[in-house]
Amino acid sequence: MFFDISGISKRSNQQYDIIIIGGGPAGISAAIYAAQGGLKPLLIEKTIEGGQMNLTQSIENYPGIVSIDGSILSKDMAAHARAFGTEFEFSQVKEILLEGDTKTVILESKEKITAKVIIVASGATPRFLGAKNEQNYISKGVSYCASCDGHFFKHKKIAVVGGGNTAVQESIFLSKIAHEVVLIHRRDKLRADKIYQDRIFKISNIRYIWDSQVVEINGSTNVESLTIKNLKDQSIILEKFDGVFIFVGATPSTTFLKETVKLDQEGYIITDENMESSVSGIYAVGDVRHKELRQIVTAVADGAIAAADAVRKYFA
Amino acid sequence: MDRLLDKKTSEQVGELLNKMTGKVEIIVFKGNNEFSVVTEQLFTEISQITDKVKVISYDITSPVSDEFEIDRTLTPASVMLDSQGNDRGVRFYGIPSGHEFSTLLQDILAMSKNGEVEFSQKNIDRIKTIDKKVRIRVFVTPTCPYCPKAVISAHQTAMANSEMVVAEMFEANEFSNESQKYNVSSVPHTIIEVKENDDWVKTGEFIGAYPEDNYISELMQAIDIK
Numbered sequence: 145m146f147f148d149i150s151g152i153s154k155r156s157n158q159q160y161d162i163i164i165i166g167g168g169p170a171g172i173s174a175a176i177y178a179a180q181g182g183l184k185p186l187l188i189e190k191t192i193e194g195g196q197m198n199l200t201q202s203i204e205n206y207p208g209i210v211s212i213d214g215s216i217l218s219k220d221m222a223a224h225a226r227a228f229g230t231e232f233e234f235s236q237v238k239e240i241l242l243e244g245d246t247k248t249v250i251l252e253s254k255e256k257i258t259a260k261v262i263i264v265a266s267g268a269t270p271r272f273l274g275a276k277n278e279q280n281y282i283s284k285g286v287s288y289c290a291s292c293d294g295h296f297f298k299h300k301k302i303a304v305v306g307g308g309n310t311a312v313q314e315s316i317f318l319s320k321i322a323h324e325v326v327l328i329h330r331r332d333k334l335r336a337d338k339i340y341q342d343r344i345f346k347i348s349n350i351r352y353i354w355d356s357q358v359v360e361i362n363g364s365t366n367v368e369s370l371t372i373k374n375l376k377d378q379s380i381i382l383e384k385f386d387g388v389f390i391f392v393g394a395t396p397s398t399t400f401l402k403e404t405v406k407l408d409q410e411g412y413i414i415t416d417e418n419m420e421s422s423v424s425g426i427y428a429v430g431d432v433r434h435k436e437l438r439q440i441v442t443a444v445a446d447g448a449i450a451a452a453d454a455v456r457k458y459f460a
Numbered sequence: 461m462d463r464l465l466d467k468k469t470s471e472q473v474g475e476l477l478n479k480m481t482g483k484v485e486i487i488v489f490k491g492n493n494e495f496s497v498v499t500e501q502l503f504t505e506i507s508q509i510t511d512k513v514k515v516i517s518y519d520i521t522s523p524v525s526d527e528f529e530i531d532r533t534l535t536p537a538s539v540m541l542d543s544q545g546n547d548r549g550v551r552f553y554g555i556p557s558g559h560e561f562s563t564l565l566q567d568i569l570a571m572s573k574n575g576e577v578e579f580s581q582k583n584i585d586r587i588k589t590i591d592k593k594v595r596i597r598v599f600v601t602p603t604c605p606y607c608p609k610a611v612i613s614a615h616q617t618a619m620a621n622s623e624m625v626v627a628e629m630f631e632a633n634e635f636s637n638e639s640q641k642y643n644v645s646s647v648p649h650t651i652i653e654v655k656e657n658d659d660w661v662k663t664g665e666f667i668g669a670y671p672e673d674n675y676i677s678e679l680m681q682a683i684d685i686k
Binding site for chain 1: 464465476498559561565566580605607609632644646647667669671
């Protein structure tokens with residue numbers, strides 16, 4: 145049992161130099177570097193400090209920490225930012241307005257906050273699979289969050305769709321709750337890092353359906369079965385499941401940016417090597433940025449680079 | 461039982477609850493189960509941190525449970541009274557642990573200010589137009605980081621119109637029968653019920669934590685108030 149008290153603090157309503165949108169590792173790192181560079185940062189987070197990191201049970205690739213629960217690392221990072229004077233505001237950004245050198249952020253409460261520089265660290269949300277009826281069964285057996293919903297499937301049979309690090313790590317977590325986990329992946333091998341592959345292949349109640357795609361979700365009220373298509377021979381099977389967890393990547397959270405900054409085809413923000421977007425004074429860091437490797441370690445690096453560049457360029 | 465809140469957490473709670481203006485009373489209705497023992501202890505530990513929080517426990521069989529319309533099959537159930545000693549419709553079923561602990565503390569702060577609601581005036585005015593008895597049940601798990609927002613929204617709704625609205629956090633693991641009854645398998649899951657001839661009738665539900673305006677729209681639509 146744990147007792148979390150984050151998500152309560154309120155800002156002091158002063159003038160901020162820099163507004164950071166998103167309180168995951170990229171945003172927190174940017175806040176620490178901005179504060180240590182002499183600026184007053186405000187960090188706006190919509191749900192919880194640490195962001196998606198909170199959903200990972202064990203993080204084992206952050207140098208200096210062999211293994212840590214994501215929610216603990218989240219708290220530690222946020223405490224670090226607070227210790228150097230970062231204020232947190234728990235709200236959602238609806239829009240950004242640009243007027244000359246001033247940038248205005250509009251919150252869901254319609255409050256406006258202005259600053260010279262904005263760092264977008266809004267991350268990404270889980271991507272839908274695109275299977276038929278998927279939307280109709282959300283909360284009726286379709287889930288995108290194992291730590292939130294895993295408990296509802298105690299001793300049941302569940303499917304996990306995906307083959308990356310998240311799908312594999314969450315399958316391992318779910319295998320401790322469910323009677324059986326069946327991992328369905330569209331290729332013939334996993335994309336996850338070797339360390340996770342070695343672990344998952346040792347678990348006896350995880351089974352695999354390779355080269356296959358879930359094309360339809362079926363059931364009267366709740367998920368009862370999945371229609372699974374083999375992509376090699378096009379054969380179709382119907383298998384019974386009590387639930388399905390989907391981990392097939394993420395969609396960048398950029399709707400509030402509207403037409404302001406340049407995005408790539410998938411919606412990720414394009415930046416230069418200093419993390420600055422097509423609009424001067426707007427930076428993008430972490431999972432929301434166009435890049436190859438989306439990890440905590442690359443997120444914090446992005447944040448540091450952006451804040452350090454902003455300090456030099458706009459506040460020297 | 462060992463202490464639930466470690467030294468560091470207790471200090472942080474103390475710091476936070478320094479901002480309370482009035483007193484808050486928490487009434488716990490206990491059943492014959494471990495969850496009830498833990499809930500009572502959690503509140504007691506908070507009351508030891510600040511003298512502004514007072515805790516009273518009753519066995520669920522006590523007639524006091526009827527005053528607050530607590531179902532005797534559902535324990536632990538907790539009711540929070542505001543700084544004037546009024547019931548504002550804020551309920552917790554189960555232990556407010558994990559991420560819900562922050563919900564509990566935010567509620568204590570708001571209730572110490574006589575049930576201060578942070579919604580926009582426009583939305584508060586809309587909530588005040590609710591003229592039928594409404595029950596909002598929010599199913600959560602302690603490990604769900606998105607859940608507190610849904611519970612806070614429900615509790616704030618109750619504070620804004622305590623005559624008509626009661627808002628309840630339900631810890632889904634502890635109340636698996638209720639979870640099954642409402643077909644909950646993803647959290648936060650908000651159920652909206654309206655009282656018709658002494659029965660609660662489900663008129664709406666939604667999954668996830670909504671931004672304020674969307675939340676109020678969904679709620680009003682479920683209650684059928686434009």
